[in-house]
Amino acid sequence: MSADTPKTCGIIMPISSCPGYTEEHWVNVLNIIKEAISKTEKFAPVPVWLETKTDVIHSTIISNILKCDIIVCDMSTNNPNVMYELGLRMTMRKPVVIIKDDMTKAPFDTNVLRYEQYPKDLHYYKIEAFIKKLREIITDTWKKYSDDPESFTQLINLDDYKKYKIVTASGEVEEQTVQDAIKSIYQIIRKSTHNPSVANIDLTELSSAKWEVKSARDAFKKTFQEIKDKLLDDLNHSDATETLRTQTTEQIDSILMGFEVFEDSLESLFKAIEDVVNG
Template sequence: MANKGQVAEKSELKCGLVMPISAIDGCSADHWLDVKNILIEAVSSVSSFKFNAVLVSDADDTGFIQRRIVQNLYDSDIIVCDVSCKNPNVMFELGIRLAFDKATVIIKDDVTDYSFDTGIIEHLTYPRDLRFGRIVNFKEILAKKIEATYQASLNSDGYSMFLHNFGKFNVSGLSEASGSVDQALLQMMSEMQVDLARVRRATSLPNVNISSGGVRANRVLSSEFEKWADYYVRSNLGGDLSKLNAEDAFGNAVANMDLFKYFESPSMARRWFDNRISVLLMPSRTRDAERVD
C-alpha cells in the first residue's frame, strides 16, 4: 500500500485520452492524429511520473467497446480530454469521467468556445492550426498541468475534481459483480444511442428532401452523416475503419439518422450512402479533396 503523495506500486501509470478521431467541423482525421501525437509527447515529458497515454477506446483484448471505454474512463489514473469542436461522444465520455470525480485535464483549441456545464473547470488552449512555436509552449504547460493535477489527487484524502462545486457526494466505483457490469453498460449505451438519435432528429432540418432541397439540404445531411460516422466508428468498430461492413453500417444509419426522409426512394438513399462511405474510406487528404457537399 502506497502512502499519500506517493505513486502506488505501478511501473507505469495510465493516462487516458478522450478526443475526436474522425473529421468534424472542418478538422480532418489527420488533424486529430497530429493532435493525438502532440498529447502523447506532452504526457511522455512529465518528469515526476511515468505515464502511458492511450485512447480510452484502445485495448489489447476483444469485447464490448462500450464496456472498454467506461472501464478505461474509471481505471485511468488521469484523463486528458480534448473538447475541441464539442464532439458529442467526447462530451458524453467527459461526463462519465467527471461523474467518477477523478483527476481530469480538459483542453480545447482556440476556435472552440466554452461549454456551460464544464466552464467552471480550467481549460488549456492550443492553436487549431497547430503552429509549431505555440504547440511547443502548449506541451510544456500541459505536462506541468498533468503532473500537478495527478499529484493533487494523491495528496488529498477528499480529492474532488468536479462534484465539490455542487455539494457533498459519495462517488461509487464500478461494480465487480459477475454479469452486472456488462448488463448495466449495455443498457446505458443503448439508452445513449436512443437519446443521440432523438437529438439528431430534433435538430435536423424537417421535411427536407435532398433530391429537391438543394445545397442547404445536402449540407444538413452531410453534417448528420459526419456525426453518425464518428459515433459509429468509435462505438461499433473501436475506431478501426477496416472493420466497416457496408450493409451493417447502412442499417445503422437508416435507424439512427432517419436516412430515408431525405430521399425519394430507398435506392437513392443507398446510392448516396455508398458514395459517402467510399469517401470515408479514402486516405484523409484524398477524402477532403473528393468530398461533395
C-alpha cells in the same frame, strides 16, 4: 501496480473527420497529447478507444475512462461522444485535464472547470509551449489528487460558487451563492407583496419568467435522469468492477441531492412570485 510500472493517462478526444477537421488533424493532435503525457515521466498514454483486453469497443472505452489514473480530454468541436465520455469521467473522484483548440467555444463558464487551450493550426512554436504547459498541468493535477484523493473533486459546488452580484438595500454590492441570491430575490418579492408600491414590477413578465425557469428546471431534471440511466446501463454492460459501479452511482446521487437542495430554493421563489402575481 509496482513502483516501476507507469500509471495510465487516458485520452478522450474526437477521432473522426468533421467540418473544418480532418482525421489527419486528429492524429496530429493525438501525437501532441501523447508527447505531453510521456514527458511527465509518470504516465503511459492510453487512448480510451483502443482495444486492450476486450473485443467490445464500447466496453473498452467505458472501462478505460473509469480505470485510468488520470484523463486528458480534448473537447474541441464539442463532439457529443467526447462530452458524454467527459461526463462519465466527471462522476468519479478521479482527476481529468480538459483541453480545447482556440476555435472551439467552451460550453461552460471558465470559473466552473479549468481548461487549457491550444492553436487549431498546430503552429510549431505555440504547440511546443502547449506541450510544456500540458505536462505541468497533468503533473500538478495528479499531485493535488494524490495528496488528498478522498476530498478531490472537479465538479462545481453550488455552495462555494460565487457568481451573482446582489445590490443590498444600503446600495452595497455583494457576491452571493446561487442559493443566497435566490433567497435575496425571494425576500424582495415577499416585501413587495405587503407593499406593492415599493417595487415597480411587471407582473406579466414576472409570471412569464417563472414559467421559463420552471421549464428549464424540468428539462434539466429529465436530461440528467436520462444521462444517469445511460451511464448506469453502460457500466452494467462493461467490465467495470463493482466498486467502480458503486462509486459512480454514489457520485451521481450526490449531484442529484445537490440539485434537490437548489430546487427547494427555487420552489420558495416560485411561491413568492405566485403570491405577488395573484395579489
